[in-house]
Amino acid sequence: MKDVKIPAIKKELVSCKFAIKEVEINVSHFGRLRWNYVPIEGAYRFLFKELSYNTTKIDLMLLEYVKDCFISSNGGNALIDWTESFKLIKNEITTSRNVANREDAATRCFRVKNFLKILPTYEVLWMRKVWGIPSKKCPRCAIEEETWDHLWICNKNRAGDTESEIFKASLDEVLSQNVDIMDKDQKNQWKEDLWEVAATKSMIMGPENLIREITRGLINEKWWRTCKIRGQCKVLKDIFDVYLKKIQMQIWNRRCVETIESERQLGILKDLKRKKKRVDDGEEMMEKAEGEEKSENKKTRKKIKNIIKINLEENKKDDVFRLGIRDRKSWGSKVISNLVNT
Numbered sequence: 001m002k003d004v005k006i007p008a009i010k011k012e013l014v015s016c017k018f019a020i021k022e023v024e025i026n027v028s029h030f031g032r033l034r035w036n037y038v039p040i041e042g043a044y045r046f047l048f049k050e051l052s053y054n055t056t057k058i059d060l061m062l063l064e065y066v067k068d069c070f071i072s073s074n075g076g077n078a079l080i081d082w083t084e085s086f087k088l089i090k091n092e093i094t095t096s097r098n099v100a101n102r103e104d105a106a107t108r109c110f111r112v113k114n115f116l117k118i119l120p121t122y123e124v125l126w127m128r129k130v131w132g133i134p135s136k137k138c139p140r141c142a143i144e145e146e147t148w149d150h151l152w153i154c155n156k157n158r159a160g161d162t163e164s165e166i167f168k169a170s171l172d173e174v175l176s177q178n179v180d181i182m183d184k185d186q187k188n189q190w191k192e193d194l195w196e197v198a199a200t201k202s203m204i205m206g207p208e209n210l211i212r213e214i215t216r217g218l219i220n221e222k223w224w225r226t227c228k229i230r231g232q233c234k235v236l237k238d239i240f241d242v243y244l245k246k247i248q249m250q251i252w253n254r255r256c257v258e259t260i261e262s263e264r265q266l267g268i269l270k271d272l273k274r275k276k277k278r279v280d281d282g283e284e285m286m287e288k289a290e291g292e293e294k295s296e297n298k299k300t301r302k303k304i305k306n307i308i309k310i311n312l313e314e315n316k317k318d319d320v321f322r323l324g325i326r327d328r329k330s331w332g333s334k335v336i337s338n339l340v341n342t
């Protein structure tokens with residue numbers, strides 16, 4: 001047992017199973033774990049699963065990639081419907097969970113990288129020191145740096161391919177497919193409501209609006225408030241799904257075709273990009289400085305992680321004895337707001 005690495009709270013529960021009185025006595029008080037006075041064995045398994053699931057969740061939330069969504073979001077993360085967002089990112093709106101095919105894999109791959117902002121833009125490739133990448137500058141417009149945000153506003157995108165145009169097209173496309181839960185007036189009213197939400201400022205993505213959140217796969221709770229007719233939520237999910245497909249096809253894929261073509265002309269080929277690394281002048285000095293910076297970052301991260309783990313475990317302990325109170329969802333923001341105040 002000692003050699004196995006298990007989360008502290010689980011370890012504690014396992015080792016004190018017989019020693020802690022409350023645990024033994026309160027078992028019968030776990031209303032949820034009984035059905036017709038018969039204890040449900042599986043429920044305990046479920047409980048432990050929930051606990052380890054939450055530990056994993058915290059690990060994910062601490063990733064540098066999603067810093068802006070959680071740690072630095074100033075509580076904005078509480079406004080995101082994470083369950084639905086992850087469904088959208090994992091392409092589970094139209095494709096069922098146990099289906100896997102090439103198309104689904106490609107969509108999922110794009111959406112996950114897109115969410116983490118690690119699509120191979122020139123900024124990302126430059127940081128990775130990929131051979132042949134001359135700078136962070138956008139290979140198409142050569143004006144701005146090609147960051148994740150630039151992808152969507154590059155002036156080399158086709159004229160109709162702005163986020164709001166694509167959103168509008170997705171909206172029209174889905175609503176024109178016999179959606180019979182709404183009549184014409186209701187559809188128009190809903191469109192107006194959706195546009196109003198679309199123009200709201202995002203709490204997570206700086207000066208951008210809620211459409212930019214959808215571009216990343218994040219569904220704000222505000223969208224659901226426009227759904228007053230039964231079945232509208234489902235239609236809205238389809239709209240988001242169609243939107244992301246269009247974003248991928250019309251903006252990202254097109255960008256890639258154009259970039260590959262211009263790279264080919266410059267002699268930057270896929271193989272070379274994969275195998276070779278860029279060598280900078282004064283490389284060694286840079287690396288040293290970078291190394292120091294990295295270890296500094298690592299220390300801070302470790303510190304944050306510790307604070308959060310302690311915090312979470314406090315919450316977990318509490319939760320074990322209050323099953324049935326569904327406040328787990330808000331933990332993230334609770335933990336984070338505590339952290340901010342520390």
Ligand SMILES: [Zn+2]
Nearest residue numbers: 138141154155
């Ligand atoms: Zn550009």
